[in-house]
């Protein structure tokens with residue numbers, strides 16, 4: 049499946065931490081150290097901190113193989129990924145999150161897990177970071193707006209966290225909430241945003257337990273810059289980007305399908321499932337193609353969008369027998 053993508057080469061003019069990162073990663077994989085935790089991002093190049101406060105993480109490099117944890121498509125350079133974001137809490141413009149997300153305090157941080165679980169409770173970020181072994185996943189991210197990136201995340205499977213709280217037999221869905229702190233989130237003080245706060249998302253329990261579903265605490269080998277959803281965000285690679293909710297403070301297991309922000313805002317345009325699907329157009333545009341970033345006016349990198357964002361082999365069985373035109 050990666051072979052179906054045109055892989056744009058990394059221009060040699062681009063001497064950036066990303067290329068250092070890439071070379072180190074390839075070296076480590078060539079050395080056969082796949083299972084050993086790698087210490088990446090510690091090179092001189094990468095230590096030029098992009099965002100104050102970020103630190104290098106230790107993790108196992110992405111494993112190649114049929115599980116979809118790795119793609120050899122060119123990574124979106126870190127700089128591009130961190131300067132073109134959607135995080136409406138900080139404004140609706142693509143550069144607003146990079147400009148204003150630093151106003152959000154991410155330390156201390158804890159998340160509450162409640163609802164249909166035998167053991168509701170609170171987890172502090174330090175506990176999360178020490179409890180779950182971190183691994184890298186290199187995923188495609190396809191925004192519903194028809195642009196896409198390839199991002200190396202660092203995190204752990206959501207299933208590991210959920211299992212610990214012991215979902216009851218009634219639990220069928222998982223609801224997520226983002227921090228809502230008006231004083232630190234200028235986008236939530238705006239009257240022009242169409243979203244209701246806090247930002248909410250949800251998954252079916254089997255989607256949440258799928259091994260591809262990741263809770264990310266970092267990307268490009270380091271802790272997450274705030275604009276990417278620090279200190280902890282969801283990544284669901286076969287769904288449109290808006291399902292990958294940022295800066296999570298609460299996870300609630302429910303019996304009924306939870307309300308989700310974009311669906312509440314425009315139900316005809318954004319469904320609960322939001323699986324990437326080139327055969328179901330958005331009411332206002334086609335979903336058959338995407339712009340793989342970075343691109344330019346002269347080189348837009350237009351590529352075909354794949355069913356389930358290229359993760360069909362791994363996730364199609366979750367939707368067997370469902371009419372995906374109806375459950376968009």
Ligand SMILES: Nc1nc2c(c(=O)[nH]1)N[C@H]1C(S)=C(S)[C@@H](COP(=O)(O)O)O[C@H]1N2
Pocket residue numbers: 129132133134135136137189190191192226247275276277288289290291292293294295
């Ligand atoms: N809380 C919150 N989470 C969010 C959003 C948001 O506005 N608020 N935007 C979503 C959208 S539309 C996309 S495409 C991705 C973008 O993730 P990235 O900026 O890390 O690439 O975040 C998603 N998570």
Ligand SMILES: [Mo]
Pocket residue numbers: 134190191192193288289290
């Ligand atoms: Mo998006």
